[in-house]
Amino acid sequence: MKNNSKKELIAKIETEAKKYFVGASGCHDWTHVERVRALALHIGKKEKADLFVVEAAALLHDIGRKEEMTNRGKICHAEKGAEISKIILKKYKFTQEQIDNVFHCIQSHRSRNGYAPTTLEAKVVFDADKIDSIGAIGAARAFLFAGNAGSNNLYTGNEKKLANDGKDYSYTKEDSSLLEYYKKLRFIYKKILTKEGKRIAKGRQKFMHDFFKRFDREIKGII
Numbered sequence: 001m002k003n004n005s006k007k008e009l010i011a012k013i014e015t016e017a018k019k020y021f022v023g024a025s026g027c028h029d030w031t032h033v034e035r036v037r038a039l040a041l042h043i044g045k046k047e048k049a050d051l052f053v054v055e056a057a058a059l060l061h062d063i064g065r066k067e068e069m070t071n072r073g074k075i076c077h078a079e080k081g082a083e084i085s086k087i088i089l090k091k092y093k094f095t096q097e098q099i100d101n102v103f104h105c106i107q108s109h110r111s112r113n114g115y116a117p118t119t120l121e122a123k124v125v126f127d128a129d130k131i132d133s134i135g136a137i138g139a140a141r142a143f144l145f146a147g148n149a150g151s152n153n154l155y156t157g158n159e160k161k162l163a164n165d166g167k168d169y170s171y172t173k174e175d176s177s178l179l180e181y182y183k184k185l186r187f188i189y190k191k192i193l194t195k196e197g198k199r200i201a202k203g204r205q206k207f208m209h210d211f212f213k214r215f216d217r218e219i220k221g222i223i
Helices: 003-021 030-047 053-060 065-070 076-092 095-109 120-131 136-147 175-182 185-191 195-219
Strands: none
Touching: 003 030, 003 053, 003 065, 003 076, 030 053, 030 120, 053 076, 053 095, 053 120, 053 185, 065 076, 065 095, 065 120, 076 095, 095 120, 120 185, 120 195, 136 185, 175 185, 175 195, 185 195
């Protein structure tokens, strides 16, 4: 496939993907997709992945997110988005191999649904998505997610008690950005799969750790 043809197809995929983000919450809106695409292309270039597949998957990776939010977590946005992606990609004559790889990238980009990335492209998209959940932007998104999911708490005071009980408090009144950090975000760095992803994630993880450490101290009035 010629480069011009690939660019045209990517532009069409982008147009299709944007339809699924009308009215989306700020933590998973189109700006998140743009950041994940930029990260994925950067990491994919360093890791010598198929950038055409990487970019298509990055654009489509969260097209099931709005439906998950509407259903308050009762469906998996990665599974839903992967299924929708097949319909879109077939429409634009992607090869079956490309469709299968993009499907896998989307299905496996969520770390809590039991699907592990096995292709290089899936590992790149996984890392890009996870890196956008840490650092300064990750902390900001954590506050937005808790608010949009039904919690109006800046913090509850129960975070450390609930952090290790194995339950998922997303979409509940107990949720908060601090609980998200204690339960999930502080472990993100260990899940990163690619060499370049780990390099980027290292600095972001440190920033976020320092931020929430200070946040926790300020709650107590220590600083």
